[in-house]
Amino acid sequence: xxxxxxxxxxxxxxxxxxxxxxxxxxxxxxxxxxxxxxxxxxxxxxxxxxxxxxxxxxxxxxxxxxxxxxxxxxxxxxxxxxxxxxxxxxxxxxxxxxxxxxxxxxxxxxxxxxxxxxxxxxxxxxxxxxxxxxxxxxxxxxxxxxxxxxxxxxxxxxxxxxxxxxxxxxxxxxxxxxxxxxxxxxxxxxxxxxxxxxxxxxxxxxxxxxxxxxxxxxxxxxxxxxxxxxxxxxxxxxxxxxxxxxxxxxxxxxxxxxxxxxxxxxxxxxxxxxxxxxxxxxxxxxxxxxx
Amino acid sequence: xxxxxxxxxxxxxxxxxxxxxxxxxxxxxxxxxxxxxxxxxxxxxxxxxxxxxxxxxxxxxxxxxxxxxxxxxxxxxxxxxxxxxxxxxxxxxxxxxxxxxxxxxxxxxxxxxxxxxxxxxxxxxxxxxxxxxxxxxxxxxxxxxxxxxxxxxxxxxxxxxxxxxxxxxxxxxxxxxxxxxxxxxxxxxxxxxxxxxxxxxxxxxxxxxxxxxxxxxxxxxxxxxxxxxxxxxxxxxxxxxxxxxxxxxxxxxxxxxxxxxxxxxxxxxxxxxxxxxxxxxxxxxxxxxxxxxxxxxxxxxxxxxxxxxxxxxxxxxxxxxxxxxxxxxxxxxxxxxxxxxxxxxxxxxxxxxxxxxxxxxxxxxxxxxxxxxxxxxxxxxxxxxxxxxxxxxxxxxxxxxxxxxxxxxxxxxxxxxxxxxxxxxxxxxxxxxxxxxxxxxxxxxxxxxxxxxxxxxxxxxxxxxxxxxxxxxxxxxxxxxxxxxxxxxxxxxxxxxxxxxxxxxxxxxxxxxxxxxxxxxxxxxxxxxxxxxxxxxxxxxxxxxxx
Numbered sequence: 001x002x003x004x005x006x007x008x009x010x011x012x013x014x015x016x017x018x019x020x021x022x023x024x025x026x027x028x029x030x031x032x033x034x035x036x037x038x039x040x041x042x043x044x045x046x047x048x049x050x051x052x053x054x055x056x057x058x059x060x061x062x063x064x065x066x067x068x069x070x071x072x073x074x075x076x077x078x079x080x081x082x083x084x085x086x087x088x089x090x091x092x093x094x095x096x097x098x099x100x101x102x103x104x105x106x107x108x109x110x111x112x113x114x115x116x117x118x119x120x121x122x123x124x125x126x127x128x129x130x131x132x133x134x135x136x137x138x139x140x141x142x143x144x145x146x147x148x149x150x151x152x153x154x155x156x157x158x159x160x161x162x163x164x165x166x167x168x169x170x171x172x173x174x175x176x177x178x179x180x181x182x183x184x185x186x187x188x189x190x191x192x193x194x195x196x197x198x199x200x201x202x203x204x205x206x207x208x209x210x211x212x213x214x215x216x217x218x219x220x221x222x223x224x225x226x227x228x229x230x231x232x233x234x235x236x237x238x239x240x241x242x243x244x245x246x247x248x249x250x251x252x253x254x255x256x257x258x259x260x261x262x263x264x265x266x267x268x269x270x271x272x273x274x275x276x277x278x279x280x281x282x283x284x285x286x287x288x289x290x291x
Numbered sequence: 292x293x294x295x296x297x298x299x300x301x302x303x304x305x306x307x308x309x310x311x312x313x314x315x316x317x318x319x320x321x322x323x324x325x326x327x328x329x330x331x332x333x334x335x336x337x338x339x340x341x342x343x344x345x346x347x348x349x350x351x352x353x354x355x356x357x358x359x360x361x362x363x364x365x366x367x368x369x370x371x372x373x374x375x376x377x378x379x380x381x382x383x384x385x386x387x388x389x390x391x392x393x394x395x396x397x398x399x400x401x402x403x404x405x406x407x408x409x410x411x412x413x414x415x416x417x418x419x420x421x422x423x424x425x426x427x428x429x430x431x432x433x434x435x436x437x438x439x440x441x442x443x444x445x446x447x448x449x450x451x452x453x454x455x456x457x458x459x460x461x462x463x464x465x466x467x468x469x470x471x472x473x474x475x476x477x478x479x480x481x482x483x484x485x486x487x488x489x490x491x492x493x494x495x496x497x498x499x500x501x502x503x504x505x506x507x508x509x510x511x512x513x514x515x516x517x518x519x520x521x522x523x524x525x526x527x528x529x530x531x532x533x534x535x536x537x538x539x540x541x542x543x544x545x546x547x548x549x550x551x552x553x554x555x556x557x558x559x560x561x562x563x564x565x566x567x568x569x570x571x572x573x574x575x576x577x578x579x580x581x582x583x584x585x586x587x588x589x590x591x592x593x594x595x596x597x598x599x600x601x602x603x604x605x606x607x608x609x610x611x612x613x614x615x616x617x618x619x620x621x622x623x624x625x626x627x628x629x630x631x632x633x634x635x636x637x638x639x640x641x642x643x644x645x646x647x648x649x650x651x652x653x654x655x656x657x658x659x660x661x662x663x664x665x666x667x668x669x670x671x672x673x674x675x676x677x678x679x680x681x682x683x684x685x686x687x688x689x690x691x692x693x694x695x696x697x698x699x700x701x702x703x704x705x706x707x708x709x710x711x712x713x714x715x716x717x718x719x720x721x722x723x724x725x726x727x728x729x730x731x732x733x734x735x736x737x738x739x740x741x742x743x744x745x746x747x748x749x750x751x752x753x754x755x756x757x758x759x760x761x762x763x764x765x766x767x768x769x770x771x772x773x774x775x776x777x778x779x780x781x782x783x784x785x786x787x788x789x790x791x792x793x794x795x796x797x798x799x800x801x802x803x804x805x806x807x808x809x810x811x812x813x814x815x816x817x818x819x820x821x822x823x824x825x826x827x828x829x830x831x832x833x834x835x836x837x838x
Contacts, residue, residue: 012719183670186630187729191684191736192657205674 029280035273050084103161108168116176216278298502304362335523388463394455405443453484514825576636611787667725723754
């Protein structure tokens with residue numbers, strides 16, 4: 001009659017399945033995922049859709065959209081195909097989004113983890129550095145860095161990563177401060193586990209969910225930052241990027257708005273997809289926060 | 292009392308849970324009657340649906356996820372289930388009052404005690420400001436708070452836990468309700484305070500003639516206070532009857548098992564000879580938590596958690612450290628394992644002073660002294676599989692990972708868990724099972740000493756009994772030495788050969804458990820022992836199917 005507490009509950013389905021079930025409960029997140037897949041496909045198929053250089057002359061300048069099937073979305077004032085520009089731009093945007101985010105999260109996790117775990121003077125020093133970065137507005141710092149390093153695509157990506165690590169650092173620090181007092185950390189210490197192991201193997205996996213969610217937001221922000229730079233004419237002119245296209249389309253905005261509108265829509269949808277995916281991840285990773 | 296209408300009459304109550312829960316109904320067919328002047332205890336383990344039944348009476352269920360599916364709840368003959376929200380607001384507080392488990396979270400920390408008492412009166416009566424104040428102070432007096440006028444102006448954090456619970460009771464009773472629902476009101480309190488609060492509830496309830504629905508998991512408390520007892524198991528009422536009947540002559544197998552699991556207050560005979568070698572020795576331990584004041588918050592006083600503590604733990608012995616919250620017993624367990632740096636003193640093991648070792652040497656020594664933590668959920672990394680959790684210690688200390696994992700599976704069997712559960716995550720286990728994993732992890736390094744910090748206080752009684760039995764069993768088989776920290780004297784009586792009684796960081800009494808229990812010397816020990824709820828009730832010896 002009495003239930004022995006050694007009887008096991010039935011096994012749960014694997015984590016990935018549970019994760020997917022929770023994720024798909026959010027309709028908007030599914031839309032975001034679909035948009036993201038589309039952008040990803042565009043980036044992958046750019047070479048197939050238009051095997052040539054996207055910056056070459058493909059038709060008469062300022063051909064309106066839907067008039068010539070060789071250039072379905074029209075051409076800009078130099079006769080470059082907007083359609084293939086958007087496909088190649090997806091590559092640049094995704095590349096910048098992913099790499100800059102990795103740089104920012106990497107620096108942020110390292111600094112935040114050290115500051116949060118050790119506390120004391122380590123925390124004081126690292127946080128003062130973080131604050132120094134935070135006092136300078138993001139974009140101004142980015143302009144400065146690009147002005148110094150030059151506007152090659154690698155440097156731009158790195159610079160975007162460097163200006164956006166402060167927020168993840170603060171977040172990781174807060175997570176670590178609350179997690180380091182937990183009993184499972186004491187338990188690991190009691191087993192004789194070293195500090196480095198505790199930070200990266202015990203605490204970090206538990207601190208990851210909010211970081212993953214923030215990473216998706218960060219990707220959207222990085223894409224916007226690159227577009228803004230390109231809009232000001234500081235982007236890498238050797239690549240077709242959405243920001244570059246808008247920047248150049250600006251001068252013909254009144255006569256040929258489509259030059260700026262199509263890449264603009266691409267940016268909006270991409271950023272939107274990251275935000276929606278981020279929200280879905282949040283629901284799936286922190287199921288208790290919202291019921 | 293002839294033919295009075297019952298204050299509360301519940302019949303056939305069914306509460307539905309949202310889809311995908313472990314069972315469709317939280318409560319299935321609860322029948323309960325409370326007469327004026329009667330205390331009815333609703334007993335059950337966690338997940339039995341006892342708190343939800345209180346929510347249903349107050350109409351405070353998290354609807355629509357959880358809702359009353361069937362049945363009726365009649366309060367003084369009137370159906371509650373059919374009442375509108377406005378009518379319910381009138382009834383809540385005025386006619387039915389509730390006392391919560393955790394008085395700190397139930398009181399608003401931003402407002403004074405007086406303001407909160409005043410609010411209750413303001414909402415439900417037409418008294419003037421002066422009358423309300425007089426009534427509030429009168430209530431504070433009735434719950435025996437020292438200096439009621441100053442308590443009236445105090446903020447919740449400025450008074451002690453027991454006093455906060457008194458304030459909650461004053462709030463609950465200030466409108467002379469006909470029914471008081473007390474949901475585990477003493478669970479968060481120390482034994483001595485618990486006894487005072489139980490007495491207070493009894494006393495006031497007799498004066499007011501109100502009916503009380505007292506929700507608890509503790510049979511000691513039931514023995515102390517109940518007129519009638521109803522036992523719930525997974526939402527089903529298994530037994531109901533007068534307290535003396537249920538406590539001493541339980542009919543249902545589940546009730547028998549629950550009562551059989553209550554540890555008796557008879558300590559075991561001393562079996563370790565005093566000639567056994569000392570494995571762990573603490574001398575002159577001292578720990579003060581330094582005052583930390585911000586620029587604006589002002590300086591706080593330094594708190595001495597442990598002052599001048601000396602103890603000896605012999606091979607194969609269990610040494611209990613008992614005391615109420617704030618006595619420094621948990622600090623002791625953390626100093627000994629050096630999770631907390633100590634201010635002064637020595638902890639010797641194998642002739643080495645653990646506190647003087649370098650961090651590297653200490654990491655090496657840790658395999659000899661392991662710990663079982665209080666909260667099995669918090670102490671297991673939620674993102675690691677059970678087998679990795681158990682094998683982690685040996686791997687850190689240089690064992691071959693494959694062999695360590697094989698040993699971990701063997702250890703699971705030792706703590707009576709199926710080795711098939713090795714690849715699961717901690718959240719898939721129940722509380723008692725998690726604590727077994729915690730014990731397996733501590734054993735994996737084959738330590739000389741295990742420090743257990745309240746290892747069973749987060750568990751239900753029946754599970755508690757099983758885990759205690761496992762610990763005692765393993766200790767005897769593996770000849771372990773245990774340093775066992777607990778606040779529960781019943782648990783200490785079960786397991787400990789010798790005990791140390793601590794008060795405010797000092798040892799007030801120590802000796803063989805049987806002697807201390809039979810003949811306590813210090814006034815504080817006497818007070819502790821006389822405050823154990825239900826100390827006059829000896830659980831009947833019942834043979835259960837499981838035994």
